[in-house]
Amino acid sequence: MNFREEDIAFGTTSSHEDERPLQESSPHLEPRKKTKRLRLIPSDPKLWFEIGFWANFVQIWAATIFWISGWTGIPQVFESIQRRPRLEDGVYWTPQVIGGSGFVIASLLFMLENQKRWWRPAPLSLGWHVGFWNLVGAVGFTLCGIFGYSRFIPADGSSNWATYQSACSTFWGGWAFLVGSIVQWWEAVQPPRPQKNKPTDVEAGSNGQREQGVEEKSRS
Numbered sequence: 001m002n003f004r005e006e007d008i009a010f011g012t013t014s015s016h017e018d019e020r021p022l023q024e025s026s027p028h029l030e031p032r033k034k035t036k037r038l039r040l041i042p043s044d045p046k047l048w049f050e051i052g053f054w055a056n057f058v059q060i061w062a063a064t065i066f067w068i069s070g071w072t073g074i075p076q077v078f079e080s081i082q083r084r085p086r087l088e089d090g091v092y093w094t095p096q097v098i099g100g101s102g103f104v105i106a107s108l109l110f111m112l113e114n115q116k117r118w119w120r121p122a123p124l125s126l127g128w129h130v131g132f133w134n135l136v137g138a139v140g141f142t143l144c145g146i147f148g149y150s151r152f153i154p155a156d157g158s159s160n161w162a163t164y165q166s167a168c169s170t171f172w173g174g175w176a177f178l179v180g181s182i183v184q185w186w187e188a189v190q191p192p193r194p195q196k197n198k199p200t201d202v203e204a205g206s207n208g209q210r211e212q213g214v215e216e217k218s219r220s
Contacts, residue, residue: 055109062102066141068095093148100142107135126187133180140173 047053072078072092081087110131115122122128147166 051109051113055106055113058102058109059106062099062106064099065095065102066099069093069099069145089149093145096145096148097142100138100145103138104135104142107131107138110134126183126190130180130184130187133176133183137173137175137177137180140169140171140176143169144173 042048042053069092072081072095078092081091108131111121111128112118114125114128114131144166147162147169150162151160151166
């Protein structure tokens with residue numbers, strides 16, 4: 001069997017069957033897809049008028065502010081600011097009130113997004129229940145901060161009504177967020193429903209003419 005110089009140089013034989021393109025020799029390999037860039041600010045001006053965008057926009061800022069209370073709630077940090085009531089109100093209770101209020105607004109927007117009319121609830125929609133239970137949890141987290149302003153710990157170490165309600169609001173508010181997360185998980189794994197495209201005016205008119213023609217033929 002004779003070999004050519006170029007075949008010997010590249011370590012191949014005279015058979016050029018392996019010189020096919022990669023996609024032809026490996027049909028299971030798919031062409032490389034272009035990765036989408038992460039965008040936090042919408043490039044399409046229409047998105048600024050979408051309820052879903054504003055709901056997520058408000059929620060991310062509310063979570064950022066609420067995070068301050070989580071950091072100042074660390075035992076070592078909280079013990080140092082607890083001696084100064086004004087500082088405690090400013091860096092621990094106030095972020096809870098502002099962040100919780102933002103969660104309330106975002107939850108209401110999520111509910112409105114799933115409603116056909118702004119005044120008509122949609123209890124049969126999973127997305128509406130996600131917003132509803134998040135709204136309950138947001139109210140609880142907001143009340144936690146509000147009751148925290150009027151806290152008072154007597155000398156004997158017992159807690160008063162406001163301190164007790166602040167802790168309870170966090171408790172049932174957290175459970176409401178858990179229910180909302182489970183419903184959102186349930187909604188995410190559901191297969192998408194096929195959307196029925198409504199016929200346009202032109203299509204509806206042509207369909208009406210066809211039906212009218214069929215009726216005339218049947219009469220004749």
